[in-house]
Every structure is written in C-alpha cells, then in structure tokens.
Amino acid sequence: MTKRPRAWRWCVLPLIVAAQAGCTRQADATDPQVITIEARRFAYSPAVIRLKKDQPVVLELISKDGLHGFNAPELGLRSDVIMDGPSRLTFTPRKTGRFIFHCDIFCGSGHDQMAGEIVVVDD
Amino acid sequence: MKLSRRDFLKISSIGGLVFSTGLSGARAFAHAGGDDEFYFVQLSDSHWGFKNLKFNGDPEGTLPKAIATVNSLARKPDFVMFTGDLTHTTDDPEERRRRMRQFKSLTDKLEVPQVRYLPGEHDAALDAGAAYKEFFGDTHYAFSHKGVNFIALDNVSDPRARLGATQLGWLEERLAELDRDQPLVVFAHRPLFALRPDWDWSTADGDQAIALLKKHPKITVFYGHIHQEHHHQTGHIAHHSAKSLIFPLAPPDTQGKKFKVGWDPQHPYAGLGLRKVGLTEKQAVVEIDELGVKV
Numbered sequence: 001m002t003k004r005p006r007a008w009r010w011c012v013l014p015l016i017v018a019a020q021a022g023c024t025r026q027a028d029a030t031d032p033q034v035i036t037i038e039a040r041r042f043a044y045s046p047a048v049i050r051l052k053k054d055q056p057v058v059l060e061l062i063s064k065d066g067l068h069g070f071n072a073p074e075l076g077l078r079s080d081v082i083m084d085g086p087s088r089l090t091f092t093p094r095k096t097g098r099f100i101f102h103c104d105i106f107c108g109s110g111h112d113q114m115a116g117e118i119v120v121v122d123d
Numbered sequence: 124m125k126l127s128r129r130d131f132l133k134i135s136s137i138g139g140l141v142f143s144t145g146l147s148g149a150r151a152f153a154h155a156g157g158d159d160e161f162y163f164v165q166l167s168d169s170h171w172g173f174k175n176l177k178f179n180g181d182p183e184g185t186l187p188k189a190i191a192t193v194n195s196l197a198r199k200p201d202f203v204m205f206t207g208d209l210t211h212t213t214d215d216p217e218e219r220r221r222r223m224r225q226f227k228s229l230t231d232k233l234e235v236p237q238v239r240y241l242p243g244e245h246d247a248a249l250d251a252g253a254a255y256k257e258f259f260g261d262t263h264y265a266f267s268h269k270g271v272n273f274i275a276l277d278n279v280s281d282p283r284a285r286l287g288a289t290q291l292g293w294l295e296e297r298l299a300e301l302d303r304d305q306p307l308v309v310f311a312h313r314p315l316f317a318l319r320p321d322w323d324w325s326t327a328d329g330d331q332a333i334a335l336l337k338k339h340p341k342i343t344v345f346y347g348h349i350h351q352e353h354h355h356q357t358g359h360i361a362h363h364s365a366k367s368l369i370f371p372l373a374p375p376d377t378q379g380k381k382f383k384v385g386w387d388p389q390h391p392y393a394g395l396g397l398r399k400v401g402l403t404e405k406q407a408v409v410e411i412d413e414l415g416v417k418v
Contacts, residue, residue, distance in 0.1 A: 069283070073320040100321040100380060106248035106282035109212050112323070115380050 032056035032090060039081045039103065040064040042110030049116065051093050052123045060086040072101035072118060080105070093120040142411050160409070161269050162401040164193050164200045164235070167347030168367035170245060171229075172222040173211035178370040180386045185416060186229055189368050189397055192417035194234045200399065201268060203235050206347035206365060207243030207279060207312030209259075216254065223258045239266075243312040243347065244279040252280035263290055265297045270404030272301050276311040278326040284313060285327040295335055306341040306407030308400075313348045314364065316357050322381040324349055333357055341407040349375065351394065352413055363411060366396040392416045 037059055038045045051057055059077070061070050062085040070089070071078045074097075079087045081103075103114040169186045179185060193203060210222040223246070230238055240259040247255045252262045262277035274297060278286050286294070301307065309315075315329035315336075326332070336342055343361050350367035351374065371384040371394030387393055392415065401410035 071320070073317075098379070102321060102323055104284065104323060104327075106212075106244045106279075106284075108214060108249065109245075111212075111244075112381065115321075117380070 032058045032092075034058045034060060036060045036062065036086070037070070037116075038062055038064055039068040039070065039114075041066070041068075041108055042103075042114040044070075044101070044114070044116040047116040049118045051118060051120045053093055053096050053120050054123060056090070056092045059089040059091075061089065062086040066107065067105055068107055068114070069104035070101055071104040072099050074099045075101075075118065077101070078104070093118075096120045096122055159269065159405065160401060160403045161201045162198075162399050162410075164196075164203045165206060165345055165365045165398045165400060166193075166203060166368065167206040167365040167397075168208040168243065168350055168369060169205075169226070170208055170211040170367070170369040171226040172213065172218075173369055176386065178383045178386055180388060180391060182369065185368050185392065185395060186226075187232075188392075188416045188418065189395075190229060190233055192397065192414060194232070195417060196399075200235055202237040202239055203230075203233055204275075204310055204345070205230070205238065205240045206310055206345060207241045208245045208347060208367075209240065209243065210246055211369075212245040212249060214249070216250065219250070219254045220257070223254060227258050239275070241275050241310055241312055242277060242279050244282070244284070247277070247280040248282040252277070255280075263293070269402075271306045271308060271402050271407065273308045273310065274298075276309060276315075276332065278311050278313045278315070278329065283327055284323070284325070286332055287328070291328065291331055291335070294332060298335055298339065301339070303339050304341075306343075306402065306404065307336075307339045308402070308408070309336060309342065309344045311344065311346045314346055314355075314362060315344060316355060316362060318349065318353070318355065319375045319381075322375070324375065333360065336360060343408045345400065352396075352398075361408075363398075365398055366394065366413070368395055368397070368416070371395065392418060 035049060035057060061079055061081040063081045063083045068081040070081050077089050077091060079089050081087060097120055099118045101116050101118060103111060166189060174182045209226050213219050242252055242255045242262050262280050263275055265274045276286060278284055281287055313326045314324055315326050315332050317325040337358050337360055346364050349364050350372040352366055353364040355362045373382050384394060396413055396415045399412040400408060402408050
C-alpha cells in the first residue's frame with residue numbers, strides 16, 4: 001500500500017513539470033519584453049533601445065552609482081533610477097520613430113550628455 | 124510658439140521694441156538717453172573651470188574679455204545680471220568654492236554700479252546652492268529699479284529642475300504686491316517653458332510659474348542655460364535666452380541628441396557673447412542689443 005503512491009508520483013511529476021514549462025513558454029509569448037537599462041555617471045547601457053511598435057515592453061532601470069533620472073518626454077515615460085532598484089516602466093510604443101531619453105536629475109559634470117535613444121520600428 | 128529672429132522682429136516692433144546685433148558696444152542704443160530709460164547687461168553661462176580646448180580655445184580668457192567688453196561700453200549699464208552657470212560643476216566642494224572665488228574676483232572688476240547673480244545647475248544642483256549662497260547670496264529674490272520690477276527665480280538648486288512649492292508661493296506673494304501697470308522683468312537660468320524637454324531645456328513646474336506671471340501685462344523673461352540667443356512667446360510673455368561665454372550648444376530644432384558646438388580657430392568666440400537690454404518705466408523692454416566678445 002505504501003509503494004503505490006510513490007509510483008504514482010514518479011509518473012505524474014514529469015507531467016506536472018512539462019505542464020509548467022508549457023505554461024512558461026506560453027507566458028513568454030504574451031508577456032512584455034523585459035529590457036534592463038543600467039545608468040551610471042554619465043551614460044546608459046544600452047544607450048540605444050530598439051523596440052517594435054505595438055509590442056509591450058518593460059524597462060527595468062537600475063543605477064550603479066547613485067541617483068539618476070530616466071525621462072523620455074515624447075513617449076510620456078519618466079522614472080527615478082536608484083541603486084536599490086530596479087524601477088520599472090511598462091508601456092507599449094504606439095508610434096515609430098527615434099525618441100531621446102535623458103537623465104533629468106542633475107548628477108555632475110557629464111550630466112548634460114547623459115542620454116540615449118529609443119528606436120521604435122514597425123513589427 | 125517658436126519665433127525666428129525675423130518673426131520676433133515683426134511681433135516686437137508692434138510694441139516698439141528694437142532688436143539689434145551690435146559690435147562690442149560700438150553701436151549706440153536707438154532709445155538711449157531718454158530721461159526714464161536705463162539698461163542692464165545680461166551675461167550668462169561662463170562655466171568657469173571648464174577647460175576642454177576642443178570647445179573653447181581660450182577658456183580662461185573668454186570671461187575676462189567679456190568683462191572688458193562691458194567696461195568698454197561708452198554708456199555704463201545700471202547693473203549687470205549674470206543668469207547662471209557661473210562655474211562649471213565639480214564633485215569636490217573645495218574646488219567648487221575655489222572656482223566661485225576666482226569667478227567673483229573676476230566679476231568684481233566690472234565697472235558698473237551693481238552686479239547681480241543667479242545660480243545655474245552647475246553652480247547649485249549638487250549641494251542645493253550651499254556654496255553659491257556663501258559667495259553670491261540668495262538664489263531667488265526681487266528688487267525694483269527706476270520704476271521697473273525685477274524677480275530672479277531659482278530653477279536649478281533642486282537637481283530635478285523644479286522651482287518648488289515654497290518658491291512658487293513666494294513668487295505669488297511678490298507678484299501680489301506689484302503694481303501691474305509697472306513693467307516686470309523675470310530672470311531664470313532654465314527656460315520656464317518647455318523649449319526642448321528631451322534635452323533638459325525646461326523647468327519641471329515652469330507652467331505653474333507662467334500661470335502666475337501671465338497675469339502681468341508688461342512682462343519679459345530673460346534666461347540662459349541653452350547657450351545661444353533664442354526668442355519665444357508664451358501668450359504675451361516674451362522669453363529671451365542669452366549666449367554663453369564658454370561654448371555654444373546646438374540649436375533646439377536639431378534632430379537627435381544635444382551637442383556642444385566645437386571651437387573654430389578661424390572664428391574664435393563665434394556664437395559667444397552678451398546682451399544689452401534697454402528699458403523704460405512706461406514701456407518695459409524697449410531694446411535688446413546682442414554683442415560679441417571684444418577680442
């Protein structure tokens with residue numbers, strides 16, 4: 001009597017794992033693309049973000065050396081970028097083009113050049 | 124509404140404002156000499172301490188030359204107004220103070236009755252204006268001169284480029300005290316309107332300031348920050364930015380990222396300069412004259 005449940009578990013466990021994996025793959029297909037952007041004085045990495053129109057995306061922003069900002073005014077995106085992050089911005093680009101983002105919290109002598117670009121293309 | 128200089132001339136000529144480009148003060152003000160008229164000089168963005176020769180081949184000589192240009196003016200201005208970024212920023216508090224001390228020793232040589240200052244973000248954003256206040260006093264203030272009211276605003280000590288609720292409240296109180304028949308001139312470092320937000324050429328809560336200021340019929344704003352002459356109108360409020368004394372920046376209609384304009388040895392000091400602003404008690408700003416740096 002005690003061996004039957006164990007045998008049952010060994011048969012069912014692979015099915016559960018497979019089902020979970022299937023769910024994960026399905027989620028990958030519909031969940032937003034996640035892009036991590038690191039900010040440090042006085043640059044973003046990556047500095048150019050390529051996105052597809054109408055494809056949802058999550059920008060994960062994290063600072064490596066103190067407080068920065070992330071501001072893409074033409075896309076209506078803005079967040080502080082902190083070391084204890086990440087801060088997340090979820091959005092779906094609805095128009096193609098090149099959109100500048102910049103640090104909007106003064107951070108030192110190279111602050112004026114701390115910027116990047118979001119490039120949105122047709123799917 | 125963005126205005127070309129020609130467009131601005133068309134508009135400003137309605138109010139009798141004369142706009143000109145002089146040569147190191149050689150040109151006399153068309154309106155100069157009236158009983159109630161006076162003028163001030165606007166200097167801006169000297170970034171003392173900036174030493175990249177790619178963008179300025181004479182980084183320690185440009186400000187002294189600008190001061191000599193002012194001192195050479197046949198008719199002295201009533202005051203000089205410096206609209207921010209007196210010094211280039213540094214992480215070192217002692218170096219920041221050293222630059223401010225040097226800057227002050229230079230501007231002390233201006234042969235004018237009074238020199239007034241405003242901070243830029245390079246002066247004040249890393250320490251909330253602490254060092255700036257030691258050398259130059261309050262970061263925002265108001266004064267009157269010969270029937271014209273002046274208000275200097277600080278949109279840089281907060282590194283997020285905000286005036287803030289406290290200063291906006293102060294502004295509202297000051298404005299309430301003023302006679303609206305008297306001209307009002309406002310100084311700031313950053314543009315109060317959103318000139319180019321993706322280049323950081325804006326003030327986060329500037330629209331709140333403009334909402335307060337627009338109640339005054341005779342108002343003009345002078346600012347710096349963008350390192351070039353630029354003219355813009357929000358309603359009846361004219362906004363004029365000044366040239367820098369260290370390097371020009373790209374025009375605001377440029378595609379892509381902001382960039383510094385390189386130093387041209389064939390045309391040194393090109394794009395740099397200062398301006399004279401003529402005013403009267405009755406008409407407010409009546410003349411703006413752009414001057415180059417006298418070599």
